[in-house]
Amino acid sequence: MKDTTQFMYSLSSLRNDRWIMDNILERCTLCPRRCGADRLNGKYGFCGAGSEVRIAGASLHMWEEPCISGKEGSGTVFFSNCTLKCVFCQNYDVSTNSLGYNVSVDELSQAFLDLQGKKANNINLVTPTHYVPQIIEAIETAREKGLVIPIVYNTSGYENVETIKMLDGYIDIYMPDLKYYDNKFAAKFSGAADYSDVAMAAIDAMYRQVGKPVFDSRGMMKRGVLIRHLMLPGLLRDSIHIIDYISKTYGNNVYFSLMSQYTPLRHIEGSEALNHKLDFKYYNFAVDRCIENGLENVYVQNEEAASESFIPQFYGNKM
Numbered sequence: 001m002k003d004t005t006q007f008m009y010s011l012s013s014l015r016n017d018r019w020i021m022d023n024i025l026e027r028c029t030l031c032p033r034r035c036g037a038d039r040l041n042g043k044y045g046f047c048g049a050g051s052e053v054r055i056a057g058a059s060l061h062m063w064e065e066p067c068i069s070g071k072e073g074s075g076t077v078f079f080s081n082c083t084l085k086c087v088f089c090q091n092y093d094v095s096t097n098s099l100g101y102n103v104s105v106d107e108l109s110q111a112f113l114d115l116q117g118k119k120a121n122n123i124n125l126v127t128p129t130h131y132v133p134q135i136i137e138a139i140e141t142a143r144e145k146g147l148v149i150p151i152v153y154n155t156s157g158y159e160n161v162e163t164i165k166m167l168d169g170y171i172d173i174y175m176p177d178l179k180y181y182d183n184k185f186a187a188k189f190s191g192a193a194d195y196s197d198v199a200m201a202a203i204d205a206m207y208r209q210v211g212k213p214v215f216d217s218r219g220m221m222k223r224g225v226l227i228r229h230l231m232l233p234g235l236l237r238d239s240i241h242i243i244d245y246i247s248k249t250y251g252n253n254v255y256f257s258l259m260s261q262y263t264p265l266r267h268i269e270g271s272e273a274l275n276h277k278l279d280f281k282y283y284n285f286a287v288d289r290c291i292e293n294g295l296e297n298v299y300v301q302n303e304e305a306a307s308e309s310f311i312p313q314f315y316g317n318k319m
């Protein structure tokens with residue numbers, strides 16, 4: 001049997017070739033789990049994804065950062081399933097129970113065009129990693145039919161550098177999380193003991209690909225990297241390490257969003273702290289650290305953001 005994984009990455013210029021795309025799904029190594037599931041022939045990977053693209057909704061979303069949502073909204077497509085297993089997931093039914101409905105590549109491409117028709121400022125692909133081959137195909141089809149708005153890759157940060165390289169030319173804005181600095185927290189709370197190293201390498205590849213931020217005349221981001229960090233109760237020191245890392249590595253060449261809206265939606269075993277909302281005094285401490293470090297391109301939140309009403313409505317069936 002051919003080693004199609006190696007073949008795929010060395011022939012990245014042929015990434016839109018149907019044969020190569022199919023073979024990626026036949027022995028999937030799209031994400032750092034590299035579980036090798038034969039998704040093309042009825043198997044499901046660690047992430048829960050099979051051969052079909054599954055989404056939980058496609059709609060205008062008003063609560064992303066201002067340079068992403070603007071007044072008109074971000075054209076958000078929520079993909080079902082996830083390569084991480086965060087114990088505190090805010091979209092558990094979508095990420096773990098596969099809530100959603102299957103769409104063909106043509107339907108996905110039409111969803112992009114429909115969102116553009118509704119004046120979306122961009123197409124915002126939420127948790128897209130496990131569907132990258134189909135997403136590339138859908139973007140190509142949509143662009144042939146007139147899609148011109150920027151494409152945002154909104155990810156947990158748990159990405160293979162090779163997969164990010166496949167997206168060169170398709171993605172304008174990378175919006176990765178950087179969830180943890182210390183891998184022991186990543187292992188405990190997201191089931192990914194290599195998360196921090198992997199995410200930092202992936203973000204480096206994203207930055208090399210799209211460079212410094214570029215905005216249009218309305219202040220909407222057209223290109224660049226926006227790193228998000230959701231502060232978790234009890235992990236202030238880890239958040240400070242992340243702020244220091246971003247300051248030292250990228251300074252003001254990326255945007256940074258420090259998020260406070262952690263909401264415990266069910267009882268979490270193994271960490272009493274995670275069963276409470278974030279105490280805002282710790283959030284303010286982290287904001288101060290951004291200021292001390294000279295970070296200027298930072299989005300911060302007020303206490304009202306910590307509300308379940310910011311969690312979007314999703315649609316579909318559980319698998």
Ligand code: SF4
Binds near residue numbers: 034
């Ligand atoms: S994307 Fe899913 S199927 Fe592919 S390697 Fe990752 S967990 Fe496995």
